[in-house]
Amino acid sequence: MKRTVPLMIVMVGGILMILQYFIPHQISQTVFAYYTDWTPIIVAFALVLGVGSLTRIHSHKIRRKAKNWQYSYAVLIPLFGMPVLAHIWPVSLSGGMESPSIFHFTFMHVQVSIQATMFSLLAFYIASAAFRAFRAKSALATVLLLSAVVVMLGQVPIGELLGRWLPETGLWILRYPNLAAKRAIMLGVGFGMLATNLKIIFGVERNWLGGTGK
């Protein structure tokens, strides 16, 4: 029973959603609207579950003084502080209610800066990795290397100054060989997803229930 009910829900829900997509009738639209109304409600419960679980794990870590327990405060304080600043106590930096609020300030000057910094670090590591790893060791590696150089130069204005052929060749690589390879990969992934989804809908694949699937 514990497995049959979820399996039935997935099967009926999955088949309904597939069918309604192809039936432009009022009943089909009503079923769809009903279904989509339910989804955010389920997600809201999942959010409660997620926040609860995260809180439990990190509180436990702090209590036990586990390794790097101090960082758990960095999780818990913003986790509860930001919603409080957004909804319960939306004061501004001057203490009044006018904008910008502390929430907005924190988002723009902490969250945005942290994420932008993390992403920017990629440029440094890519440069170092390119220097060490990009070697013309074989014919295929040479093709890859030359393509990369042409596309990189073709994407920036300095490539245009070095020669008109550079951006044109770079675009040709993107528009034809790259496109062909990407399409092949996407088709493969697409068929794989279709097969997996059908297996889940018809109960062949049951790992999502937990356990071994038997």
Place this chain on the structure above:
Amino acid sequence: MNIWGKMLNIDRRWIFLGIGVVSIVPFFINFGMPVRTTREVESIYEYVDELGSDNAIFISFDFAPGTQAENMPMSVAVMRHAFYNDVPVFMTANYPLHHGMMLAAMDYVFNPTTEGFYEDVDFEDWRELREAGVTAKDELVEAWENQGNQLPDGATGWVFEGRDYAALGYAPVFSLVILGLTVSIETQYPVDAHGNSTGEMPMLQEHKSLREVDLALTSSGSGACVWWVTFAREKIGLPIAFGLTAVMATDYFPYLQSGQVIGQMGGLRGAAEYEVLLAENGITPSTDKAFVGMDVQSAAHLLIILLIVMGNIAFFAGGFHKKTLLKGGR
């Protein structure tokens, strides 16, 4: 260790320093190298340029702060283009963080320190005119200015919340939200990000669902951009345009060739191309942040290529390729 060996084993902090220098210096010395536009970006520009106040577009802020350097300028550019042509803009976000990016884009476009900014009129501020039935853009501007409001110096024009834009923002399970938008915008967003009732907005009364919208631009830093193709383009035929990060851009060329998207802005380059088109056609007074960033990108790409060339010279001149082969690997 000979000179080639030393070169190959260079301390990576020197490389980091080099990248740091070439990333900072071009901001102070503006080279202003020319950016040539490509058909992928021109097609979006031309499409938006054909639209007017009877049309409407969606701009979906589907990126986090990490990719804002690339995604923000393209979103801002299309938003300014739409405002210039009085095309109503619906703004959405597929994740809570992306909602913040939407608000940041609005802050930038409406900020008086931005060259060619737009003067924003809050939904509540023009309630009286709305209730008097003045909702057409030309009449609205005239009536608003007759009330004694004056366009500030340097502003390109007025934008009225609910008439010119609706900041719908984030809603959970965004793939399903897109599906829901194909039936009704108001059902998915009964209120906007500022708590205004969307049902009272003239632009929502004229464009009730995605079926009555002319374009959706997804400015995306993740695979979520495909949701718009799957759930809006394929279901109701809504034209889609992609604004993608540079590393993502290569993945989405098949959608261009199949005609599922009308165009694609790839990374900072794509945004810079759009800015060039806007400036060349007098829609903005000058190019913006992406164009400046192209100088930085030129210098950084050149340095990386120099590093690759130097690495290969050292590798072959030092005979390291033979040693590697002797070890039986490549």
